[in-house]
Amino acid sequence: MQKNGIGSGLRPMAAAVAALLGAVFLLPLAVGEGGHAEAAGDSLTETGSASSGVTAEETASQVTEADCSETAAETAETADTLDSSVEVTVLLDGEACTLTLDEYLWGVVAAEMPAAFQEEALKAQAIAARTYTLYRMAQVTDSHGEALCGDPNCCQAWISREDRLAAWPEEDGAAYAEKIAAAIADTDGVYLTYGGEPLLAVFHASSGGATRSALEVWGQEVPYLVSVSSPEDDSGVPNYYSVVTVEAADFQETVLAAYPDADLSGAPADWLGEMTYDEAGLPLALEVGGVSIATAELRTLFGLRSPTLTAEGDGEAVTFYVTGYGHGVGMSQYGANALAREGWTAEEIVLWYYTGAELGSLDREG
Numbered sequence: 015m016q017k018n019g020i021g022s023g024l025r026p027m028a029a030a031v032a033a034l035l036g037a038v039f040l041l042p043l044a045v046g047e048g049g050h051a052e053a054a055g056d057s058l059t060e061t062g063s064a065s066s067g068v069t070a071e072e073t074a075s076q077v078t079e080a081d082c083s084e085t086a087a088e089t090a091e092t093a094d095t096l097d098s099s100v101e102v103t104v105l106l107d108g109e110a111c112t113l114t115l116d117e118y119l120w121g122v123v124a125a126e127m128p129a130a131f132q133e134e135a136l137k138a139q140a141i142a143a144r145t146y147t148l149y150r151m152a153q154v155t156d157s158h159g160e161a162l163c164g165d166p167n168c169c170q171a172w173i174s175r176e177d178r179l180a181a182w183p184e185e186d187g188a189a190y191a192e193k194i195a196a197a198i199a200d201t202d203g204v205y206l207t208y209g210g211e212p213l214l215a216v217f218h219a220s221s222g223g224a225t226r227s228a229l230e231v232w233g234q235e236v237p238y239l240v241s242v243s244s245p246e247d248d249s250g251v252p253n254y255y256s257v258v259t260v261e262a263a264d265f266q267e268t269v270l271a272a273y274p275d276a277d278l279s280g281a282p283a284d285w286l287g288e289m290t291y292d293e294a295g296l297p298l299a300l301e302v303g304g305v306s307i308a309t310a311e312l313r314t315l316f317g318l319r320s321p322t323l324t325a326e327g328d329g330e331a332v333t334f335y336v337t338g339y340g341h342g343v344g345m346s347q348y349g350a351n352a353l354a355r356e357g358w359t360a361e362e363i364v365l366w367y368y369t370g371a372e373l374g375s376l377d378r379e380g
Contacts, residue, residue: 096203096376102147105163106172119143119198124178125171127347129190135351136197137360142345143170145205145215152212201360203376206368208238213371218340219347220251222322224294225367226342231310231321238368241294244349251348256319258334265332268315269302276303282327296322310341344368
């Protein structure tokens with residue numbers, strides 16, 4: 015894969031967060047995608063070891079949140095950094111907590127990406143998470159009064175240091191904690207901009223060979239969220255391929271509730287028509303009962319891991335064959351790890367996945 019002249023220099027900015035981009039762009043349900051790999055994250059992304067095969071979306075219910083007093087006690091000693099000069103108000107377990115940016119980012123990176131990943135991949139995740147945080151701080155959301163929350167279905171996943179250490183193998187905990195802290199410290203204050211403003215740095219767990227554009231998945235064009243190639247494959251991604259079978263009656267009920275004009279008479283084998291593809295060769299929409307349904311919508315309707323799918327019907331059911339995990343927009347976390355293994359830096363990785371972005375830095379006056 016070519017780097018296409020990606021640079022790594024920083025462009026300082028006079029203000030940490032300026033006016034947000036034209037239209038407020040809220041994400042669909044939750045890891046990589048909020049900033050998570052699935053919402054902020056399709057959110058969303060594994061929260062455990064890289065070999066666990068469990069992603070943040072699957073373990074969202076396990077990501078517990080400490081109260082504010084516990085969080086403050088865990089991170090009382092904060093270095094004099096650019097990140098520590100910024101305060102973030104986060105809704106955690108129903109309580110509004112004020113954390114420094116580096117305290118908050120530690121919990122996000124720990125929840126959103128396996129600590130066993132390559133150092134440069136963790137740094138790329140830190141940059142993406144910092145960028146998403148600054149973007150959300152610059153806008154008002156109807157979902158809650160605070161700028162951010164710890165729910166990966168809304169914002170970015172977050173886990174306290176105590177809970178993260180308890181979930182890691184005891185022999186690895188201290189090293190993992192330091193590895194995440196180093197990823198944040200080594201990218202101190204660095205974030206992504208487009209048109210001089212923090213951009214919407216969404217991410218997902220793994221793509222199907224190429225990322226997807228925001229226009230194709232969410233129906234809104236975002237210039238820096240377009241399709242790029244991504245190198246991960248089944249050799250390095252748990253559950254890269256998955257199969258979901260939906261009984262005929264359940265398939266009919268689900269599709270007709272959303273698309274009442276679909277003709278689902280006859281056998282399931284006759285319900286499915288042609289698949290259309292995007293410019294990257296990824297499945298874009300499938301004809302179902304004479305109605306074109308976006309694969310992103312099929313993913314939502316049937317709880318599939320990814321919109322990169324094929325489908326076939328037989329006498330009793332419809333079976334989906336799915337590649338990757340997450341909405342597919344923005345940075346692929348497993349793709350970032352694969353690029354890091356190839357020697358790419360964190361800056362090169364994020365500038366690859368967010369097309370046309372530039373690197374900016376917080377300053378003391380921000």
